Amino acid sequence: MTTAPHTLSHPGSPRIVGATAIALAASLALQNVVLGGSGAPDYAAPIADVLAYHAENRGTVAIAVGLEALNLPLLLGFLAGLHGLVRRRSEGGATWARFALAAGATLSAVWAIYAVAWVGVVLSADQGAAPSPALELAWQMHAAGLAMALPALGTTFLGAAQATHAASLTGSWQRLLGVLGAILLIAAGTTTVAIADGSPMVFVGVAGLALWVVWLLATGVRLLRVDRV
Numbered sequence: 307m308t309t310a311p312h313t314l315s316h317p318g319s320p321r322i323v324g325a326t327a328i329a330l331a332a333s334l335a336l337q338n339v340v341l342g343g344s345g346a347p348d349y350a351a352p353i354a355d356v357l358a359y360h361a362e363n364r365g366t367v368a369i370a371v372g373l374e375a376l377n378l379p380l381l382l383g384f385l386a387g388l389h390g391l392v393r394r395r396s397e398g399g400a401t402w403a404r405f406a407l408a409a410g411a412t413l414s415a416v417w418a419i420y421a422v423a424w425v426g427v428v429l430s431a432d433q434g435a436a437p438s439p440a441l442e443l444a445w446q447m448h449a450a451g452l453a454m455a456l457p458a459l460g461t462t463f464l465g466a467a468q469a470t471h472a473a474s475l476t477g478s479w480q481r482l483l484g485v486l487g488a489i490l491l492i493a494a495g496t497t498t499v500a501i502a503d504g505s506p507m508v509f510v511g512v513a514g515l516a517l518w519v520v521w522l523l524a525t526g527v528r529l530l531r532v533d534r535v
Contacts, residue, residue: 323387324525330384331526353437399468399469406462412461413462424444453502455495461488490517
């Protein structure tokens with residue numbers, strides 16, 4: 307009578323980890339939909355367009371930054387719970403899970419820098435003001451933060467995909483998705499300076515991010531169907 311509720315409420319239970327994965331995927335997807343729907347400028351846009359967008363869309367950016375703050379506990383909670391699941395099933399998988407958790411901690415730190423620089427852009431973008439060196443620097447730091455987050459995410463993705471596959475929690479196609487996504491993300495991350503200067507290489511990283519969201523959703527659904535580990 308008491309074991310089932312305890313299993314379902316334990317932070318390392320498959321259902322809790324699966325729900326966290328789905329919540330993280332939903333937050334990431336919503337963040338991109340919010341920005342895409344508002345016509346957010348890319349990093350190659352003139353600084354005057356960046357200024358105009360942030361002056362007119364402070365509320366939209368505030369929502370996106372708020373979702374970024376939500377992503378941090380969701381990411382770390384998912385990876386910590388995943389480590390707890392995997393280590394009970396596979397020694398090799400546990401090593402990959404620790405690798406993913408370490409990479410995820412690094413990713414969280416970079417995400418925080420990325421978000422702080424973004425806040426700086428918003429606060430510098432006064433309606434009607436002319437573009438300033440401070441605004442341009444904050445925007446470039448924001449772009450560089452995103453670029454550096456890409457290889458950290460790729461490393462996290464690779465570790466998590468390998469860990470879940472080693473523990474027989476996911477199928478081979480999800481492992482392949484992790485490898486492909488990691489390659490795209492890390493490759494894009496090697497061009498950090500170019501991305502900060504407006505290079506379209508950022509879209510290679512965006513493709514890797516999309517694969518990460520798909521993997522999170524698929525993995526979350528599979529874990530929700532696991533009764534016990």
